[in-house]
Amino acid sequence: MHVDIIILGSGIAALQTARLLPKHKHVLVITKGDLRTSSSYIAQGGIASVTQPKDSFASHIADTLAAGVAHNYEPHVNNLVTDGKTALDALITQGFAIDAHVGLEGAHSHHRIVHAGGDATGRHLTEHLINQLPSNVHIHTHELAYALLHNTAGDIIGVRTTTQCYFAAQTIIATGGAGALYTYTSNQPKSFGDGIAMAALAGAAVADMEFMQFHPSLLYKDERCFGLVSEAVRGAGARFVDDTGDYFMNGQDLAPRHITARAVYERRAAGHDVYLDISAIANFEQHFPTVSAICQRADVPLSTQRIPIAPGSHFLMGGILTDDVGQTSLRGLYAVGEAACSGVHGANRLASNSLLEGLAFGMRLAEHLAQAPAQTNWHLRHAPVAPNTALLPLEQLQQLMMQHAGIMRSGLTLQQLKNKLPIIHQIAPDQAELALAHVTARLIVSGALARQETRGAHIREDYPQQNDALSNRLLIQQQHTIVRRTWHEFIQTTAHAERIFY
Incomplete structure (x- = not known):
């Protein structure tokens, strides 16, 4: 099946992108649950946005940078705050009903948390976006995507699900985070970072996977x-x-x-x-x-x-490395929302910046794809048949992640856990979801083992201090290897030569 654009996921970032894409594009949204089983849907927090006279963009940016502990990429934080307000204001104009009271949350210096339905903002926002989806957007629910498709040039030209292959000029990963890899989580029970794992297996750069935020109050x-x-x-x-x-x-x-x-x-x-x-x-x-x-x-x-x-686990600051419009290191592949790592959250996300991120970068990505070139090479690159791999049972994996890659970590136990996680190159369809969970878990553990410091959400018992040499330093993983520890570098991509990645 051929479409123009595929979106994997059904949370705020996916729905915001889908509704704003050009109406002449054939858009296919694929989600392994239904439209209301995303972590966005159960989000109780609100949307951080500057609405009060005494507040300012500069203050919101400063609070975001302070929470991120010298690890945010400030130009993208500026996009988050300014474009996020533009996107929220547009939704309100279009009929999204918000509460009269503007709340205060942790590490914010002003009341700026916009709510809808009290502590049910995620549900109200999701329903509003679903109701705004245009007729060019088609939904496939309860279908698990597990592999990206390459053409002979190495571009991404679609996805493979457990039922069939779908081809598209642009594929967007908006599958959310990976909190369900842990025993205790605020996420939906199947949030395993599927899209991040798929992108990593396809050769995309991922970053900041060690920075899993734990919420204090489950x-x-x-x-x-x-x-x-x-x-x-x-x-x-x-x-x-x-x-x-x-x-x-x-x-x-x-x-x-x-x-x-x-x-x-x-x-x-x-x-x-x-x-x-x-x-x-x-x-x-x-x-x-x-x-x-x-x-x-x-x-x-x-x-x-x-x-x-x-x-318990709450939000993954890392993900698929992207630029300011969601482009990844692979031509034809984009990422948005919690599955992406654009640098806006740094080492620790500021409260209620997550729904804001989905709105802001979903809008930016949709605007970018309105001008994206068409794919001309549809020759599918052969992929070897994936063998079954010996995998840990899910409950055991979750327990090990909670014990050794949770709030408190040490190099010894991280290495022991990493040794228990297989290196996976391809996914067999009959064990797809569990195998993808193992891939994401290994990315988190590898990043946590390599970051020999305590910073933000990442706490190492054996390295209890921040290491100034690692300030603004990414650990970028690609093809099962940490390939870069640099910041704000120019990297060549097949899609955009010399686009700034950080």
Whole structure:
């Protein structure tokens, strides 16, 4: 089957791109679930955007850079903040209903978090974008893509799914992050970084895979996580407290996530249960209906005014290396949203910049593809038949990732974990999803092993300090090897000679 553009994924970045692409293009969206099983859909946080008179783009940029710990690429952060506001304003003009109250979240210096439906912004935004999809966009749900197709020149000309091959001049990966590689996560249960793994296997450059953000407050009961307790709850006045009654953050409950997640982790490691004290929030159920429903499902009565929590995987700052419009190092292949690494998040994402990223860079990518050249070489390069590989069971993989590539890491245990992960070159269709999860896990572990410092969300027990020599230094992985440790370099791509990659 031939189309103009393929989009893999169904979250905010995928839907924003799809709805803004030229209407004469035949666009095919392929997702392994349905349109409402993305992590975007369950996002409780809002959209960070400058809306208040005392706020400014400069302040939002500064907060993003501070959270990113000297690892963001500032020109792209500027695109995120300015184009993100343009994209959000356009949505509001088109009828996207937002709440009157503008919230505050961790590491923001101003109230700038725009919500829709209280703590259900992701669901409201997803539904709005779905309703705006034009007739040229066609949806294939419950179909797993597992390999990219090359032509004889090495360009990407489509994808292979478990049912058939699809050909397109441009293929966009918007499959989201990889939080479900960990036992405790805020992500949807099948967020394994499929698209990142596919791109890596196809030869694309990936970067910053070691930077997995852990959220400090997942509702935790009976050794099980039930879902996210949004940072907006702390923005409304909740505080961290342990089972002795100690408010251990000393008023810094809205510190950046790597600080709060580590504090909660260490308090739990010392044998204490940790809670969010919500006693300062009046009418909690009215303001936070999603969190209230999660508490009800977990049988946690709000009358206690304490929600039991633990940290868990939340957002991947790394991904497929892209420029400012989503172009990857392979001609014909683009990436957007959490699957992409454009440098906007640095070593630690600022709260509520994720939905903003999908809106901003989805718009930028759609505008770029309106002028993209047509593919002329449709000669498919032969791919060898992939053998089955000995793989760890998913639950074991998740446990090992949580133990050894989680919040606290060390070189010894990372190397031990890496030795258990096979090197995979091709994916066999009958084990596709699990094999893709292993590829992504190995990328994370390899990056974590190579970054011999503590920075942002990446914490090494054996390298507890930041290494100034690694400030603004990427670890770029390609073909199972770390090939570059440089920043803001010019690299040649078959698509755009001398486009700036960083």
